[in-house]
Each structure stands twice: as structure tokens, then as C-alpha cells.
Amino acid sequence: MKVLAVTSQGKLDAAMRQERVLLRLRKANSPYRVTEHCGDEVVFCGMSVGTVYGMSRVRAEGFAVVRAEDSAVVRACDNVTVEANNTSMVEARGNATVWAFDNTIVHAYGQSTVEAYDAAVVHVHDAAVVRAHGEYVTVISHSSGHAGGRVIDLSGLDLSDARQWATYHGVHLNDSGMLTLYKAVPADRTTGREYGHEVAWPTEGRVECEDWDPIPNCGGGLHLSPIPRQAARYMDDDKIRAGAHFFECRVPVDSVIPLSLDAPPTTPKAKAPWVQVVREVTIDGANVDGSERR
Template identity: 35%
Template sequence: MTCIDITDQQQLDAALADDDVTCVHIKSERGVWLRLTGQHGKAVELSGNATARLSGNATAELSGNATAELFGNATARLFDNATAELFGNATAELSGNATAELFGNATAELFGNATARLSGNATAELSGNATAELSGNATAELFGNATARLFDNATAELFGNATAELSGNATAELSGNATAELFGNATARLSGNATARLFDNATAELSGNATARLSGNATAELSGNATAELSGNATAELFGNATARLFGNATAELSGNATAELFGNATARLFGNATAELFGTSSAHAYGSSTVTASSHAAVHLHSAQATVTGGIVIDVTDLDLTAATTWCDHHGVTVTDGKAVLYKALGDDLASGQRYGPPIVWVVGETVTCDDWLDTDECGGGLHLSPTPHQATYYCSAATRWLAVEVDVTTLRPINDGGAPKAKAPSCRVLHEVDSFGRRIESAGVAR
């Protein structure tokens, strides 16, 4: 085996062409860039302050403070403080304090304290204390104490003590003691003892002993022994033994043995054996065998005779028969005059509904609307569906741009108590006038736009 040291391009070309040479050590001065397009079966190593550009299928090992730029399908292994920039389909393996920047479809594996910056569709696998910064559609897998920052549509899988910071539409899966901070519409799935902080519209799924802090409009789903702290308008669903603390206007739905503490104006709905402790002006709806302990000014809506409530202001609705139209109207604040109830319908610009089920029904002010598939039941379907307020009607037509006030004979009204926003159905109704989303009357022709 013949190994030679070279310092310039002429020596490199000669060494690669020499059949007696089996390995080449590049030891050029810093700033002297050598080109390597292939090595004719020879091993090429860069050490010291050597720099090289690799293209085609070229392969090199870098150590010391060596630097390389890789193009095409070039490959590099980096050690010590070596650095590399990768383009196209280039790949690199980094260890020690090595550093790499990846673009396009470049790929890197990082070990030890190695670091990488990825953009485009670049991918990286990190272990030890490796760190990565990802943007575009970049992807990373992190192990040990690895760290990543993700932007836009970047994705990451984290294990061990790995940490990640996500923004935009970035997604992450965390396990072990992994940690993540999510911004924008970022998404994360946490298991084991993983931890996450969510902001804006970020979402997370937590299982095992995972923990999360949510603020803004962030949402989370918790199972197992997962724990969450919610503030702002954050929302959470808790299952199993999951635990949450809610502040501000945060809301939560608890089932199984889930537990929550509520402060401020926080609200919770409890099912199964779920438990909640309420403080301040927070409120809860107790179903099933749930348990609620409330302070003096907290409101508790009791929906089940099996639920247990201690303290607070209890609003007992267990005896309400919400299948009765008159009771339903009274409970939801519906105006009833001479046996006629005023309800609301949310529609699009064309003032039409039912397109998914057959010929559309057009709603015109001053006219009576009748359905041709009436089913005299308290179940969804087979009737004209209406709500107590325009806002509640919009729950069933999220793209609504127009709202109508209608008049219904209470004796024909059938409440639908399926757990969603309040609604009822009727075989026919008379369209009174157009309103805005707050129920304020609008003078209009009441025809399609």
C-alpha cells in the first residue's frame, strides 16, 4: 500500500493517475481548493486545513480542520473539526465537532457534537450531542442529546434527551426525555417523558409521561400519564390518567381518570371518572361519574345524577327533558311568541342548503320552506336543521356568509341532543328576514347573490 501526501491540484491529479498509489492524503494550505471528481479506487483523506470540492461519485475522509464542498453524488466522512457543504444528492457522515450544511436532497448522519444545517429536501440522522437546523422539507432523526430547530414543513423524530424547536408547519415525534417548542401550525407527538411547549396554533399528542405547555390557540390530546398546562385559548382532550392545569380561557375535555385544575375563565367537560378542581370564575360540565370540587364563585353544570359536585354554584340540569321542544327552547333562550319559535339558519351566498343530499333547498325571505324527507325523530337527518343563534348555526356551516331568522311552529320542532352545538329540526318554517352573525336584522331582498 502506497500513500502519498499532496498539497496542490497538479500533485492530486498525478497521484490519482498513478496505479502504484493506493491512498492520497490532501494537506493543502487553507484557501487552496482542490477538485476531486473521482479517485480511481483510491482512498482520499483531507487533514489539517486542507480544502476540497468533491463532485460526481467522489468520496473523501476529512479530519482536523479540513473543509469540503460536495456536489452530485459525492460522499464524505468528517471527523474532529472538519466542515462540509453538501449540494444535490451528496451525503456526509459527521463525528466529533464536525459541521455540515446541506442543500437540495443532501443527506447527513451526525454523531458526537457534530452540527448540520439542512434546507430543501435534505435529511439528517443525529446522535450524541449533535445539532441540526432544518428548513423547507428537511427531515431529521435525533437520538441521545441531539438538538434540532425546524422551520416551515420540516419534520423530526426525537429520542432520548433530544430537543427540537418547531415553527411553521413543522412536525415532530418525541420519545424518551425529548423536548420540543412548537410555534405556528407545528405538530408534535410525544411519548415517554417527552416535553413540549406549544404556541399559536400548534398541536400535540401526548402519551406515557409526556408533558406539554400550551398557549395561544394551541391544542393537545393527552393519554396515559401525560400532563399539560394550558393558557390563553388553548384546548386539550385528556384520556386515561392524563392531567392538565388550565388558565385564561383554556378549555379541556376529560374522560377516564383524567384530572384537571381550572383557573380564571377556564372551562372543562368531564366524562367517566374524570376529576376537576375549579378556582376563580372557572366552570365545568359534569357527566357520567365525574367529580368536581369548586370554589365559591365557580359554576358547575350537573348533567348526571352519578356525578359528584362539592362547592361552587351548581346548576342542576339532570331533571331537564331537553327532548321536549318547549323545555329546549327555554333552556337555550329561544324567543317563543304565540307558539312560534324564532331560530336561525347559516347559509352561503346562494341561500341554499341540502346540496349534498339531493336537490338544493333555496331559502327566500317571506316564503315558507318545506323539506320533502321529513322524519319525525329526535335524530339528525330528515328535516330542516336550525339553531338558537347564528353563531351556533355556523357550527354546522363553517363557510357561512349569510344568516336567516326563521319562524317555526313549536309543536313541530324536534330537538337534536347529540352533544354538538344546539340544534333542532322541523318539517317546515317561514323565513322572516336576513340577519348578521350576531342576529341583528339586515334589510335585504333575501335572494341569492
């Protein structure tokens, strides 16, 4: 991938004609205009001003001003100002300010501020503040910094509690108090080898760990996720993931520990001292032989 430091509109226009280029706009007070960029990333630094369209990916720092159109993805920090339109996605941190319109999705952290209009969806975290203008803005609140709109309040949700964690992730809890969770394992159906605690996974039957530790972080337990695709995300690399097996398991809800200590509380991963393997499934949760789900 080629990297260009853009210092003039002419250089920027020439860069736009290349298929894969990383752009860094570093000249202060430079009103460059970025259009139809399909490369890897556009970076606005200092006090640059720009507009991005198409499938651009943008990182903005300093006092940059960015206008995002179409399906652009913007990560803004410091004192950046972003105007987001159409189906853009924005992650705002620091003291960034976002003006969100149309069907924009915003994740606001730190002390960022979001002015949301139309059918925008805003996730509010930390001390971020969102002002929703209109009845069709959706605010998903992980904190108390919101006003107006249709509010989905998650600020009182305790995701360290297994039952609340399961409800949040749509995990089924049966009448016997058992959760349905999924385990992804390598082709040889053995996990824990690198930790000195090998666990062999059968297609049916009880599986236990030897190093159970109820502290809510990785290690010391059998780790599972709400669906197979989420379980696959925690495999080490693509080669292992390509040959993976997936097992549907029943787990007593009172023994489940969501991993909330060293990961965000919304992390789709929990651990337990033992599980009951019910069947092998595909990554989509279907029976491996194509038969009807039991």
C-alpha cells in the same frame, strides 16, 4: 406541525422555545414541568406529572397528574387528576378527578369526580359527582350527582319538547304560538339539493318541505336554529358559509321537532314541515339594509 416525544426535561425545555409543537410526555413517573406553552397541544400519557400555563391545550390520559393555570384547556380521561386554577376549562371523563378553583369551568361526564371551590362553574352529566365547597360555586345539573353550591337543575328538563327546548335556548314564542327561528342557506338560496329535495328560499313567504318525517333526527324537514350564528354552524364548509344568507322565520311551536335522537338534547337545531320567512337578516340578526328591526 412538529411532533416530539419528550423523554427528558432538557428536551421539554428545548421544545418550549418552539412556536408550534405537539408534545407527548410518555415516560412513566416523569415530573416534567410545562410552562408558557403556546403551541397546539400538550399530551400527558401514562404516569407523567406536569404543570401547564398560559393558553395551553392539554389532553391527559392514564394516571397523569396535571395542574392547569391561567387560561389552559384540559381534556382528562381514564384516572387522570387535574388541579385547575384561574380561568382554566376542563372536560372530565371516565374516572378522572378534578379539583376546581377560582373561575374554572368544568364539564364532568362518565364517573368523574369534581371538588369545586371559589367561583367555579361545573356542568354535571351522566354519573359524574360534584361536591361544591362554598356558596359561590355554580352547579349546572344535567343529572343528580351534585351536593352544595348554587344549583341550576336541568335534570328534569325535557329538551325533546319544543316549548322546553325553546325556553332553554331563549327562543321567542309569541301569543299566536309561533317560534322565531333562523335558517342559513347558501348563496344561491337553495337547500336540499344533495338529498334530491330542492327547496328555494324567498326573502318572504311560506316554505314547505316535500319529505317531512317527524322522527327527531336530521333529515326529513326544514332545519333551523335559535340564532343565525348557530344556524351557520351547520353549513358544510367555510366557502358555503362565507356567502350564506340568513332568514328569520316564524314556525308553529306544535310542529317543531328538536333534534334529540342522534344529537345531544341541548343541540341548537330543530326541524319543521313548513315555515314562514319574515325577512333576510345578517349573521347577527339585524336587517340586511341596516334599518331598524321590525
